[in-house]
Amino acid sequence: MIKVVKLFPPLIEAVEKALVEIFIENRKADKAIAGILKSNPKWGSRDRGFIAENTYEIVRNWRLVNFLAGRDDVDNQRAGTYREIIGIWLIIKGYDISNSPLFEKIDAESILAKKQEAEKDRKVFYSVPDWMDAYISKEIGENWDKELEALSQQAEVYLRVNTTKISKTELIALLKTKDVEVAEVEGVESALRLVKRMNVFSLEEFRKGFFEVQDAGSQMISVLLDIQPEQRVIDACAGAGGKTLHMANIMNNKGRIIALDVEEHKLVELKSRAKRNGLSNIETRLIESKTIKRLKETADRLLLDVPCSGLGVLKRNPDAKWKLKEEFLTEIQAVQANILENYSKILKHGGKMVYATCSILPSENEKQVEKFLSNNPEYKLVTEKKLSPAKDGFDGFYMALIERE
Missing domain, CATH: 3.30.70.1170 (Sun protein; domain 3)
Known part of the structure; x- marks a missing residue:
């Protein structure tokens, strides 16, 4: 069905500006969109929705729209090409752009015909780089087809x-x-x-x-940790603290949570969020040279929500498909192994910890846990859970509950 609506130039220009910030200036998509929406308080909810939704969808389908524009070099973009990209996307979405002076040179029929050609190549149709398609396919096999389709959808809130x-x-x-x-x-x-x-x-x-x-799958991680209200809990990779806040809820705002991170600005944000949430049992600490050593065997419960590739949350962060590099996967897996080996010493004997990622790769998930357990026999796997975007509908997560004897 053709959508016959007036395409206001300021809205198209806003989408174009967002794409330039994301792909030329290397800003994160959510930050770029938020900044642009904030720049014009006169935009109504429909205008804001048009800008945000179409920007995210173009980023999500970046390789496809570039293919339809006659280019497949998504890493070599110029700001001047983005107006055409937006027009092509609007054609795919069913908009009639034939009478818009913004998109005079785009032939809708040829675009739709070429889209049928794109459907034959999953890398193009679902918009992923060649290396990512090959890497994930090698790790998870035929499951990648369904996961890729699920990760190409708009995320639920x-x-x-x-x-x-x-x-x-x-x-x-x-x-x-x-x-x-x-x-x-x-x-x-x-x-x-x-x-x-x-x-x-x-x-x-x-x-x-x-x-x-907070994604529903993410909420399962804090629950798996089996926290009791009066315990001492350490969130060793807290970030801005979404799971920290959830654990404080589970503890009925009792006991004590120590939230650690290597980036101070994230802990500042966590403090602000804790105040808004009415939570008083959270203490933040910046990780410095001796922080982890000083906390040895002090936690009843330990959460290691480690840095990862983020390949389980691509539908929420679609720009990661174009900014993630293959060599980063090797680097981050070394970081994960180091955190698991060293931070696990924070746990008391008899305590429990959860190792978690937002990745769908076994090399970041169960294989890391298997390697750790083989080198540390006093730690035992209690249970593990994998959340599949294709099967469960949530973001992709891995979580393993481990007990220290």
């Missing part, structure tokens, strides 16, 4: 209820009064799925700390 401030039932009812429809998520007690996309960060309920935005 999941909320996590801040049970320190409000119950799930109360939040559902409160959001309903604001015409925000959510659905419960089977098997994930704290999660709600947003039925209709919207900017939830603008809601008063978010500003009051009643919920956080």
